[in-house]
Amino acid sequence: MSVAPAAPASEPVEPRRTLIDGRVREVSVPALVPRVRRGSLADLPYDNARRDPEAVAFSRKDPEGRWYDVTAARFAADVHAVAKGLVAHGLRPGDRLALMARTTYEWTLLDFAAWAAGLVTVPVYPTSSAFQTRWILQDSGAVGCVVEDAAQARTVTAERQRLPGLAHLWVLDAGAVDQLRRAGARVADETVTARRGLLTPETFATLVYTSGTTGRPKGCALTHANFFAEVDNAVRLLHPVFVPGGGEPAATLLFLPLSHVFGRMVAVACVRAGVRVGHAPSVEGGGLLDGLAAVRPTFLLAIPYVLEKVFHTARATAERDGRAALFDRAARVARRYGRATAPPLTLRAARALYDPLVYRRIRGALGGRVRYVISGGAPLGSRLAEFFAGAGIGVVEGYGLTETTAAATVTPPDRPRPGTVGPPLPGTAVRIADDGEVWLKGPHVFAGYWDAQRGTAVPHTDDGWFPTGDLGSLDEDGYLTVTGRKKDILVTSAGKNVAPAPLEDWLRAHPLVSQCVVLGDRRPYVTALVTLDHEALAHWRRMRGKDHLALWELTRDEELLGVVQRAVDDANRLVARAESIRAFRVLTTEFSEASGHLTPSLKLKRRAVLRDFAREIEEMYGDRGTL
Template sequence: MSVVTAPPPGEPVEPQTTLVDGVVREASVPALVPPIRRGSLADLPYDNARQEPEAVLFSRRGPEGEWYDVTAARFAADVHAVAKGLIAHGLRPGDRLALMARTTYEWTLIDFAAWAAGLVTVPVHPTSSAFQTRWILQDSGAAACVVEDPGQARLVSAERRQLPGLAHLWVLDADAVDQLRRAGIRVADEAVTARRGLLTPETLATLVYTSGTTGRPKGCALTHANFFAEVDNAVRLLHPVFVAESSEPPATLLFLPLSHVFGRMVAVGCVRARVRVGHAPSVEGDGLLTDLAAFRPTFLLAIPYVLQKVYDTARATAERGGRAASFDRAARVARRYGQEDAPSLALRATRALYDTLVYRRIRAVLGGRVKYVICGGSPLGARLAEFYAGAGVEVFEGYGLTETTAASTVTPPQRPRTGTVGWPLPGTSVRIAEDGEVWLKGGHVFAGYWDAQRGTAVPYTDDGWFPTGDLGSLDADGYLRITGRKKDILITSAGKNVAPAPLEDWLRTHPLVAQCVVLGDNRPYVTALITLDHEGLTHWRRMRHKDHLALWELARDDELLGVLQRAVDEANRLVSRPESIRAFRVLTADFSETSGHLTPSLKLKRRAVLRDFAREIEEMYEAEGTP
């Protein structure tokens, strides 16, 4: 199995579109690589070690904060030793091994070692509750579990009575990797070779449980072939990201959870393409900024939240220094530059001036060498995408689900179209159903949902098309635009259908807004609940000399409400009057994963918000009446 290499430079293959009654209903792009016919992901470390043993695959942070390299040969040896340890403990081909930890080298090591031992890995988000953890371990039938720290070990141990099939529990902070290495010393190397030989592209590789915005999470059964179809086409399409075009080799710092399919896909893709990877355990705090400065990646995997925070922090810093007006002019120039296919000479000159004054500092926060960002998880928004493009960072926005091994569409190189999520990933077809729902088809689409009773995946359809539950449209060139969730469509008492996503996404870009939930189902008009961003609010209070006000007082402060009203007015320009927000309420509580209002991937649990803030919603409608 050879490494993926870049295609010759040139234009990406354009989508083939199908029209029905003059409207584009389907778009597809042929695969750039043939499907894998033999082998599995377990072969990648061994192939890399054989073909280029001194290639640097990882950099690890040492106890003093220094970074040191891990070669392809060293990674393969680590994988092999841990795989033998798993076999020594009696784990059989097809057994499920759960993995609950933050984003670390050990996570990726155990993932590949489990595959080399013929196992199926089951990611568990490190902040999962006892109930969520027990449900995933029960439903998957996990025979073993690796956790990061003693706290997680206690959480799992407290549930062991209800997990009779869980035979092993290892703790990374208690030297789990060394324990497995020592246990495997007496296992013959041929045992791992034999396990790898049993795997085919169609073998189940992992069960990734959905975030569970409603009900219990479902296990998405992803095969080795699903990952190959995803990463091989993505690496070939995005060759400027994954393949060195100069003396500067590509490198990325992973900080999104590897328990989420987005981060996992990129981790596998980097091993496949031999791209140097570092791991950072969290997106929160100053530690990530320190790691970015030390590691200096050339590209990043990010969610819109991260890019918005970088922008907001830069804007707040400029305001504290009395340079807010200059920053805002630079932002307008960047957005205008990002919109243009062929910027004028005057615009290029102005952009060059602000590159020195502003944009270079934005890039410095990201480590100083970042040229590309792969962004997914939720819509980025046109304004932010245009700003980063003008600031010298090309953003490849994508759209996909756990069921599609991450991306199903992606921005084609040098062909961005803001407001869309790009073209179909090569090898993918996108269809818009009669009711506007987005359907997907391709080799990356999962085998089905896990059925615990049968111990196998149940196919989701007979024809290969997967209905996503998202609403969207295709333009004449095959670009996909996501307009909302099918189940989130609000229908006012006047019968008006309202998609909340465009309004929510716009308002979340405001530096004072953390989260926004648009309401109006079976109501006379549309309203919104808004939570405040702590960093943005702290900065605003300091600049307005309102540090003495409590949070509940700020939620009623006329000046703050005026600022938010102007943001709402701007958002309302996106929609018709019947769809516009007629009233809003500022909450003093936060929407967070801990509070139960956000999933681990920071998506809103709309039902939980409606339940927990029912009183505030009723009071808002009673107070406002019918405008």
């Protein structure tokens, strides 16, 4: 049995800093909770059911579209029954079970059921190609696979001849959960209890494969101890998020992929902390709005793309209603309020004026009770963080990787610092290497990359430090700012080093811009490829009477190009002249996972972009000389 996190600390833990040449080069923060020494994640549903069997653990949607609650006792019973079904089908302790589905109750149920049966789960993105799916199943040595629908089943079935170790394939839409329950009816309860008893904190819990921006994905072996260290310290640090005041129980709606470590970690943290959880399979369509209205979350987790869409949609709605100027004034007030440590009376009054007119509408669109958003996956940018803070929604920004079980740094709710990703998560150390690379160390850092030949993980280093490949700096208080990827640094033909991330992040914050790729490696100057957000573009066309123009005509429209140029000019203010964008090209297509230009976690595949848009890139340099 694992012990739940203790009550919150009354004072923040003081970080330990190491200075070299007057700069902070290393920061560590002591853990807020002791390490879990026995048990596993498989115990959590059983512990919750014993502690408070009638507590609401989940909100689910039935086939008729009605939402209902699942108690802690019901969830534990579901976990136990499905675990027995996995045992009945011959899966043994340590076997790998792949899960390929969107974000649903069944995903979380199977995750915990697999752990209760002593298995190791292997997430597969539901949008993965046949090759990606086969690689993950093959490399992990998965014995069983659960998919959501017939299309995914066909993807796996087409590769079965190359997967001799894959003995079982279940389809959720075909009643996989009920099939497992029925199969498990003949298995004694004590069998699952014995399986859980074999697990320790150091047992592998999951193999999470990286998105693979440059090559084949690698399996990150995460242990039960990695998850405990991550979620226990996060729950304690973010106590106002997971245990809001005023007697209001915490709730969240998960809509990011559980195949990604960010969503997965928060799902586990919610079960650990007793937070009510709802699931929405996608951020698109009415399902998300329906889930927000039904669950009425007190906090959400999101990637910057989602928060950008919320802001831009609200602004477009205001413009359509003839209230654009009002919205823009409210946005400016929110940003000023969000970055003020002690807002003056006049600013507080202005915020109070705009709250019912603008801010309350945004909170209402998110269910009406949201007080915090946990943002991760990519830098958010200070402008959006300040806006949401001023609108009454605190942004908790974090930074981490699959290899660190998600967050390695987190901005505390009571000490935000927009533009940074916060100080180290308690129990974590951050070091800035001589070349500016961010290194991480702590009990949440993974066991190593999976080695299919050895059937185990190979430790990543001897000293515990994990080099992230990211570049960053620490301020005097130990807050980390990430400035880009080492491998993405551009070196112009004049020898100038350029970090593309700040320019790209700024441009992506513009409502018309979907994606941006900054270029210039071994070139005389910096350029950019820009793609347009089709939803925002449709609104822009309607408002300006340009619906009759084809997309290719719009990308040459002087008014539209002028809008993008002004956005580029704003971004260029962030950097020196030699680092500024001197030319850009607006593309007629969007970068997407389907096009092969984005990973499932929406990271750019730069090699693919450089390859597929080589002509457009050459045109930006071909007739411009050396400017």
